[in-house]
Amino acid sequence: MDLTTPVDPVATTLLFREARESDLPVLVALMADDRLGRARENPTLPLAPDYAKAFQAIAATPGNSLIVAERRSVVVAFCQLIVIPYLSRLGQARAEVESVHVRSDMRGQGIGAALMAHVVALARAQGCGMLQLTSDGSREDAHRFYKRLGFKATHVGMKLPL
Numbered sequence: 001m002d003l004t005t006p007v008d009p010v011a012t013t014l015l016f017r018e019a020r021e022s023d024l025p026v027l028v029a030l031m032a033d034d035r036l037g038r039a040r041e042n043p044t045l046p047l048a049p050d051y052a053k054a055f056q057a058i059a060a061t062p063g064n065s066l067i068v069a070e071r072r073s074v075v076v077a078f079c080q081l082i083v084i085p086y087l088s089r090l091g092q093a094r095a096e097v098e099s100v101h102v103r104s105d106m107r108g109q110g111i112g113a114a115l116m117a118h119v120v121a122l123a124r125a126q127g128c129g130m131l132q133l134t135s136d137g138s139r140e141d142a143h144r145f146y147k148r149l150g151f152k153a154t155h156v157g158m159k160l161p162l
Contacts, residue, residue: 014111016118019066019078021055026075027066030101036136037101067122069115077102077115083126094130095123100142116149 019027025043028051032041042048058064063083068075079100085093097119102112123131134157135142143153 013071014076014114015070016115017068017070019055019068021052021059023066023068023075023078024051024055027068027078027101030075030078030103031099033101033104036138063126067115067119069111069118071106071111076106077111079115079119081119081122083123083128089129092129093127094132095119095126095128097131097133100133112145113149 024047025045028041028047029043031037032043055066058066058080065081067079067081069077077100080098082096082098083093084096085091097116100112100115102115120131133146133151135146147153
């Protein structure tokens, strides 16, 4: 799939915008809407104050944004896009997309592909020469999805809990 062309007809049914703090309950619910998220997120209202604190920090950081996809005024997907200045590759900026989530009852309808195409366009518009992401090693469906979009597993990601 070519991420540079519009995804039809799904993309035409979606509105993409930056998240608002009032979206937080839906965003946290989306993160908790799978096997891994259920173990690490808490969508119970009222939300833990750290979610609002993190949202505010993201919103205040240049080059860092939460992008939502709405269908009929309902948030159905979101991700975080981070533009990172880099010294390598002749100082070309790159973008990182993280925390890609589509409502479980709406997966397989092209919403994720449309969201990723939108993110690619945003990254290009900000001068990025590369879009990178990480995905939990156990998310085999997600890995197939990203490969179908043209991503290649070129690196080994490692994490150190602090």
